[in-house]
Amino acid sequence: MKKGQPVHHSHRVPSRRSFLGMGLSTAGAAALSLAGCDASGSPRSSSVTPQGSVPLRMSAYGSAARQQKLQQVFKLYTKKNGGExxxxxxxxxxxxxxxSTQVAGGNAADIQALFQNIVAQFATKNTLAPLDRYAPKTLDLSHFEERSVSGGVIGGERVALPLGDNAYGVIWDKAALADLGMSVPEPGHTWDEFITFANKVREKSGGRLYGSIDDSTDINGFQVFVRQRGKELYRNGKLGFSRTDLEDWYEIWAGLRKSGAxxxxxxxxxxAVGGFGNSLLVTGKAPNFFIYPNVLSAFQYMTKNQLGVSTMPMPSASKSGHSVRASNWVAVNARSSHPADAASLIDFMLNDEEAAGILQAEFAAPPNLQLRKALDFSETDRLFIDYVNLVSQEFAQPVPSLASEFPSGSSQVMTAFxxxxxxxxTNYQSISSGADSFFSQAEGFLS
Amino acid sequence: MLSGLPSRTSTTEGTPKATSRRRPQGKWALLFLSPWIVGLLVFTAGPLIASLYLSFTDYDLLSSPQWIGSGNYTRMLTGDPVWRQSVVVTAVYVAVAVPLQLAFALLLATVLNRGIKGMTIWRALYYLPSLFGSSIAIAILWRQIFGAEGLLNNVLGMIGIESTTSWIGDPHWSLGTLILLRVWEFGSPMIIFLAGLRQIPAELYESASLDGAGAVRRFFSITLPMLTPIVFFNLILQVINAFQVFGSAFIIGGGHGGPGNSMLVYTLYLYQAAFNDFQMGYAAAMAWFLLVVIGAVTAVNFWLSRYWVHYSDE
Amino acid sequence: MTTTTQPAGTSTRPSATVPRAAAPGRRAARALLYIVLVIGVVAMLYPLVWLLSASLKPADEIFGSAGLLPDTWNVANYENGWISADGSTFGRPLLNSILVSLGAVTGNILACSLAAFAFARLEFPFKRTAFALMMVTVMLPAQVTIIPQYILFNNLGWVDTYLPLVLPKFFAVDAFFIFLMVQFIRGIPRDLDDAAALDGCSPGGIYLKVILPLLRPALVTTAIFTFLWTYNDFFSQLIYISKAQLYTVPLALRQFIDGTGQSDYGPMFAMSVLSLLPTLVLFLIFQRLIVDGISTSGMKG
Known part of the structure; x- marks a missing residue:
């Protein structure tokens, strides 16, 4: 039985408002505590040199494998610098x-890993510490690409640093394709080639394999698509593309569903739920997955088939829609008691050779170019690093700042997408009805 | 049959001398009730008032609440199609799942009440799903059962119906899987019905069968009317409960509202607004709306009950 | 309207239909009844049985064979599911859940019995209002208070601890159990109270020496239901707990279907079965009490 509610014998509903009087004093107390939750504040320490031997906290997201690697790096750091x-x-x-709740409660970690879509949100609420004051002594940015770090400059202040450069793409099941006498589509292949390819896979496998997954619900893929048309997802805080763009996107995938590919x-x-292990790629039903390919090793771990990486389909090399930018960022809590030490730890994670050797491609391609060239990556990670380098050299388009790429309301837009x-x-809505819904909902979220 | 306030009966038990002996118990009462009073103020009444206040503000947890008057309510009622959808989804869920669940509960209770051997075991077996029902393990299992390669399709295949539909992936059917989960857990109302059935005097049945009434006739003329207070009790309970469904919808819907938000029950949307989108004020407005609706539905149920509930002591 | 509690499990006038002389038609009807019951139970329990059998099958068999019996029995799923990628075991969330539930049980038993004693045995001004208030809180949907509660706990720094889940129980927020105990206490004759009072017992003494011992069945019922509800409470645990070390069973199970890196359903099913065990054990031991607790909580004859 769930929470049971015994019932009065009378037929009247007891008045709920009868306790309002009693609640007023408590309401006052509650309101007071509410009023005290403005989280903006200045850093607690104005020193720019790390003290060493201090306790630090870092919050991050990700798998247990990531946790292990980070902890190894921390061990290295504390050996040299003491502390915990x-x-x-x-x-x-x-x-x-x-x-957010930690920030509001005043107990957020000193160092925070942030996925790209929330960096701007936290930056604009003044919860991230400015980092330039720690450069160049504590924080060495000399080996970073400008384009890589520029995203972390929001509102004129550098408040976040990239943990790893990334580029969107497609992971392909090389082995499964080879079985059909086919190979992974070349980077830079066109949409037409992609569609033909997918249909061919379906046909050659006798219906056993799909030709491609249905990427229509993937907003990152859609972003690449939109950038291929010279547009952006958002412009000045509103949607930066037209209905036609969205409908064209839906049409591509509708066509593939229709042909069975x-x-x-x-x-x-x-x-869509259940992690990578539940994906059609890993379960062997489809040959690809659209994603930031730094997770290539996570996928490879789950399947015996050898995997490869390629770009998304594009109209032409000059209209690639692809770009290089970090998806994982790191920042220092504006209210940290040890901001300089936090900066020092970040510097260690990004610039120390041993640390980079442990992290490898965990957060994507190391932004320190010197290290990236020197590191000995695993075979799978090397595929990913090569991919990032390829995109960087041949296909990369400039990208807007994190603030304009992820305006307020963008997370709700993402959910709606x-x-x-x-x-x-699922044909619950037609393409045009879906586009209607999306635009009306998005407008509400972005206003 | 259902007990109400104790004061009605406790005064009848006290002699005048005893009552006056009891009056200085105010101090003791305060002592015994102090945890409850603190709890009421701090965890219930206070938050209740606070959430009412919040519902008129824009509050994202990172900065202080900003008063926006009826902005949240306006947006909710006129400007939020997703909210409207969650209301519809929840309404359908309540309207379909509760009667179905109670029907099965009543059916099984009636069947089990026939003095069969090993009644305790049967009762326990039928109750077992309810025991586990609210656990996440079952919700995960449910996702599996109704997946494209899940148990349901397997079973359908065994009886010759080829099906590869992912029932949880298809917005036309997904809410049905949620409803089915609730109906599956009919154990608790069933047990309450059983207890109620046992209290119907046997003489009524005996005299009815002496008059020649068959089993079906006896059910509709005796069992059902005598059971109406219990049906009412179960109805109120299950309706209030069904409006608040969360865990199973969360898991089966994949953390969001399922395909096309077809499983976006009200509390799920509330959770999203509060804890994903940081719109605490909006979520508070949603919560108060829920409270009012539950209160209204319960009140209507109470009012309607005089037409169909038959109390044997009236 | 009587105030006595029916002793659990008995009925004074059983109204189960008396079996007549077994005429052939009646025997067939009875057989049909049993058949229907069996089919019903099979349909009801099939998912659970399937869960158990899937947990014992290797990955490729789970969806491959529709049959219940695994072709190859193995407990590999249990081993794999037990150890998670960072070296910790599923035992941790299990233990966490049990601890939290026990904490809630303690709180409820203490606080609710105190309040119930006051409502059932003591006279004081505004008693009717207070009682009505208590009944109203039973029907309040949790969502109305959850956000300010969350803000309160957040400001106190208690988010990401077990305090929000356990501490309120010590303040009798689960008013349903107050009501349950009130009903029960009213079934205890006042003579015992009066006798103790004549011996010079204060109400506190009466509570401890007279009521509490006799309240044991209701306390046990409270304990069982509190445990069950807390163990399965997904919503509160979802919003208050984020550290992986503090995960309870519902959160840990959810990780199986959310996390990246989980390779197949076998370990997930195995851990689901494991997570159902405490509930099952509790049920088997206290079955009578659970069932009677449900039926007598609302039903006073």
Missing amino acids: IDLELLSNESYSQKL APPGDLTVQT VTIGQSVA
């Missing part, structure tokens, strides 16, 4: 919510 570092690995989803919508929905995409993919 505590790592809080919070769950992936609702990470930003957990972080892409799975039916309900299957896409079902496999998934939901409506699923709705369209």
Whole structure:
């Protein structure tokens, strides 16, 4: 039985408002505590040199493997600098919510890993410490690419640093394709080639394999698509693309579903949950997955088939829509008691050779170019690093700042994109109705 | 049959001498009640008032609440199609799942009440799903059962129906899986019905069968009317409970509202607004709306009950 | 309207239909009844049985064979699911859940019995209002108070600890159990109270020496239900706990379907089965009490 509620014998509903009087004093107390939760503040320490031997806390998201690597790096650091570092690995989803409550409660970690979509949100609330004051002595940015670090400059202040350069792409099942006598599409292949390829896979495998997953619910993929048309997801805090763009995107995947090359919508929905292990790629039903390919090793770990990486389809090399930028960032808590030491630890994570050797491609390609060239990556990680370098050299387009790429309300837009995409993919809504819903909802979120 | 305030009966038990002996117990009462009073003020009444206040503000947890008057309510009622959808989803869920669940509960209770051997075991077996029902393990299992390669499709295959539909992935059917989960857990209302059935005097049945009434006739003329207070009790309980469904919807819907938000029950949307989107004020407005709706539905149920609930002591 | 509590489990006038002389038609009907019951139980419990059998199958068999019996029995899923990638075991969330639930049980038993004694045995001004208030809180949906509670706990720095889950219980917030105990206490004759009072017992003494011992069945019922509800309480645990070390069973299970890096359903099913065990054990031991607790909590004859 769930919480049972016994019932009065009378037929009247007891008045709920009868206790209002009693509540007033408590309400006062509650209101007072509410009023005290403005979280903006200045750093507690104005020293720019690290003290050493201090306790530090870092919060991050990710898998247990990431946790292990970070802890190894911390051990190295504390051996040299003393002190103690505590790592809080919070769950992936609702990470930003957990972080916010910590910030509001005044007990957020000194160092925070931040996924790209929430950096701006925290920066604009003054919860991130400015980092330039620690350069160049404590924080050495000399081996970083300007384009790589520029995203962390928000509102004129550098408040975040990239943990690893990344580029969106597609992971392909090399082995499964080889079985069909096919190979991974070349980087730079066109949309037409992609569609033909997918249909061919379906045909050659006798219906056993889909030609591609249905990527219609993937807003990152859509962003690449939109950038190929010279537009952006957001412009000045509003949507930066047109209905036609969205409908064209839906049409591509609808066409693939129709020809059987892409799975039916309900299957896409079902496999949207459950981690990579639940994906059609790992379960051997589809040959690809659209994602930031720094997780290539995580995928490879789960399947015996050899995997490869390529770009997303594009109209032409000059309209690639691809770019290089970090997806994982790191920042210092504005209210940290040891900001200089926090900066020192970040510098260690990014610039120390041994540390980089441990982290490898965990957060994506090391932003320190010198280290990236010198490191001995694992075979799988090397594929990813090569991919990032390739995109950087041949396909990269400039990107807007993090603040304009992720305006306020963008996380809700992202959710709506998934939901409506699923709705369209399962034919619950037509493409035009879906586009209507999306635009009306997005406008509400972004206002 | 259902007990109400104790004061009605406790005064009848006290003699005048005893009552006057009891009056200085105010101090003791305060002592015994102090945890409850503190709890009431700090954890219930206070938050209740605070959430009412918050519902008129814009509050994102990082900065202080900003008063926006009825902005949240306006947005909720006129400007939020997703909110409207969550209301519809929840309404459908309550309207379908509760009657179905109670029907099964009543059916099984009636069947089990026939003095069969090993009643305790049968009762326990039928209750087992309810015991586990609210656990996340079952929700995970449910996702699996109704997946494209899940148990349901396997079973359908065994009886010759080829199906590859992912029931949880298809917005036309996904809410049905949620409803089915609730109906599956009919154990608790069933047990309450059983207890109620046992209290129906046997003489009524005996005289009815002497008059020639068959089993079905006896059910509709005796069992059902005598059971109406229990049906009412179960109805109130389950309706209030169903409006607040969260865990199973969260897991089965994949943490969001399922495909096309087809499983976005009200509390799930509330959770998203509060803890994903940091719109605490908006979420508070949603919560008060829920409170009012539950109160109204309960009140309507109470009012309607006089037409169909038959109390044997009236 | 009587105030006595029916002794649990008995009925004064059983109204189960008396079996008549077993005429052939009646026997067939009875057989049909049993068949229907069996089919019903099979349908009801099939998912649970399937869960158990899936947990014992290797990954490729889970969806491959629809049959219940695994072709190859193995407990590999249990081993794999037990150890998580960072070296900790599933035992930690299990232990956490049990600890939190026990904490809640303690709180409820203490606070609710105190309040129930006051409502059932003591006279004081505004008693009717207070009682009505208590009943109202039973029907309040949790969502209305959850946000300010969360803010309160956040400002106190208690988020990401077990305090929000356990501490309120010590302040009788689960008013349903107050009501349960009130009903029970009213079934205890006042003579015992009066006798103790004549011996010079204060109400506190009466509570400790007279009521509490006799309240044991209701206390046990409270304990069981509090344990069950807390163990399965997903919502509160979801919003208050984020550190992996503090995960309780519902959160740990959710990790199986959320986290990246989980490779198949076998370990997940195995841990699901494991997580159901405490509830099952509790049920088997206290089955009578649980069932009677449900039926007598609302039903006074």
